[in-house]
Amino acid sequence: MAISLSASSIPRLSGENPAASSSMSPLRLRLPAGARGFGGGARRISVNSKPRGFSLVVEAKKQTYNSFDDLLAKSEKPVLVDFYATWCGPCQFMVPILNEVSIRLNDTIQVVKIDTEKYPSIADKYKIEALPTFIIFKDGKPFERFEGALTADQLIQRIEDSLKVKQ
């Protein structure tokens, strides 16, 4: 069973026809055929942490990932990772903001979200404590990190400053 990473925008948020929209939004995993998540057609998968020859397919780019490390290694753009938890208020507050930032900074950065309760080992690896924690990965390595909710403009400013200055 392949998992698709879809780059289409999220219908409920934008209110637009996803087929008509060519904008990129945060990568989300999409399961084929039956397995569905909740809330507006969004998908969620529960996985165990050992890759078993399974692959992730990104619909837009036809890339295959075996793990988070693989995703980082294969990304052509810097990656903004949002470490979050379901019942973390500020994390939920950031959901529409990240969507907007992902669209506005489409060419600059790729946005990925990680549920720290589903992937505790990844959260441990990067010593995540407060949520949300954002880490900008460049060339597969953590480049900058910061915690807490912020507005879309603040986040964009933060990302642009970070990528510009430390070039």
Added chain:
Amino acid sequence: MTLQASSFAAVGLPSLAPRLCRSRRGPVVRAKVEPSEKSVEIMRKFSEQYARRSGTYFCVDKGVTSVVIKGLADHKDTLGAPLCPCRHYDDKPAEAAQGFWNCPCVPMRERKECHCMLFLTPENDFAGQDQAISFEEIKESTSNM
């Protein structure tokens, strides 16, 4: 605020989730564990009382407040104590027993620092005017989660 509950991304790892049959009624909703109403009510009352006592206010976006209250209730159900929901832990039961991060956490008690944005000092950009929130409000704000 309409809370968007989708986790757009998690990372690509193999799924062992059973394939759910496509229901004619539309997408199958995967059951999400919700905290008990009793705990939500307890944490709601606690939050109102503590906001008043500490002179802090709820977020302008009550959705944030609602999610945190539910998070506290969820931990109260599963761990026996309202461990801060806005943190990642190595060992939740140990942390709940230790108490530093049980709400109201030490940073809040000592410095009125609440990174959950539950209790906000008046000068905080996100602080609203309310120190009250109803059960209905919590339910509505989180209904699409």
